[in-house]
Amino acid sequence: VRPIAKTEAESDSPPPQLSVLCRTLDQVRGAIAASAERIYADFHDPRDHKAAIALGAEHKANVWIASLRIQKPGEMGLLKQILKQAPAGLLARNLAAVRMGLEAGIPTIADFSLNVANHRSAEWLMDQGVQRVTASYDLNADQLDQLVSSMPAEWLELVLHQHMPMFHMEHCVFCSVLSPGTNKTNCGRPCDRHVVQLRDRVGKLHVLQADIACRNTLFNATPQSGAEIVSTMVARGVGSFRVELLSENETEAESMLTLYRRLLLGEIPGQDVWRSLSAENRVGVTRGTLEAKRNPLAIL
Structure with missing residues (x-):
């Protein structure tokens, strides 16, 4: 029998964790400087994975590696090469990666591409042995709230900031x-x-x-931020939030992550984060899929 999801976080619960997906070594340095609890290395050159893990070991940082989004039968060697680097964990983007990560005995988190949009899909993946699941990108703020209410909130990692992959x-x-x-x-x-x-x-x-x-992968120029829903999600017991970097340098990454860290700790409201990101980012920010449900007949 599954435990009933809590509607409010326990008063003595630990502060929310900050996960950061990095696409360059400079971003890894920025994430380390911001004291991220978990760093996902998502590089197009597999040689950089070793450098990221070494950097993490030097600074006592928790460096994981992200798998391929699509895994063909003849490409299992690429996944084995990732596991050979002995990362702290694996961000699994397909079922083959989930299976190999668990068989290798390393902590595994299911990414957004496994499309957890309801409690049944989350339950199935948790039963396989993953530590957490990432909420689907298809959900708006109201649907995300319903998902959190239907399952143990500690199962979830929510992507708080990202450039949405368009194809x-x-x-x-x-x-x-x-x-x-x-x-x-x-x-x-x-x-x-x-x-x-x-x-x-x-x-x-x-x-x-x-x-x-x-x-x-083509990434949207305008980043999506869910800063305004953080307080609600923390109150419901969600304990892990992710920021996905794209083209930021080390300084920009550290600055953004520090801002989100203060938000997760309740030091600043989501509206302040939203305004700050809009001012600092030359293309602004959007609520994207995380906006509240709108009236389809409304003009604006």
């Missing part, structure tokens, strides 16, 4: 446009040296990045 594809733009090669064996890895952005019809520049399997 994930097999085609590698870096190889196609910036290299005379035809695949990863002869492309010369232009993704190591070049920044690629796609400009939309209103002039916003959306960042394109490659993963270790050379698949490309």
Whole structure:
């Protein structure tokens, strides 16, 4: 029998944890400086994983590695290579990664791509042995509140800040446009040296990045922040929140994470964080999927 989810956090519960997903070593340094409880290394060059883990060991930081989003049968060697680095844990983005992480005996958290949108999916993954599940990106603020109310809140990790991934594809733009090669064996890895952005019809520049399997993800130029729902989620007992970095440098990462840390500790309200991020970020911020449910007949 599953325990009934608490509607209010216990008064003696520990402060919420801050997890940070980093895509560069500089961001890892910023996360370490901000004393993040958990750091996910999500690099397109697997050689950087070893450096991130060494950096974490040097500063007594908890460095995990994020798996591929899509895992094909012939690519299990890439996952084994990640596990070979002996990270503190694995952020699993597919069921193959969940299984291999658990079989390897390392802590495993299920990421958003496993689409936990109801208590049944969360329960199934927890029964497999994962430590936590990440709430689906499809949920708005009201639906997220319903999810938290339907299950033990300590199962969840909520992504608090991110550039929403708009699509994930097999085609590698870096190889196609910036290299005379035809695949990863002869492309010369232009993704190591070049920044690629796609400009939309209103002039916003959306960042394109490659993963270790050379698949490309396009990230929305405007970051999404759930700062205004944090107090409610903390009150309901959610104890782990994530900030996903994209192109921030070390200083920018530390500054943003310090702001979110103060929010999680209740030192500043969500509105102040929202205003600060809007002022500091040149493209502003959006509530995105975390907005409250709107009347579909409303014009605005």
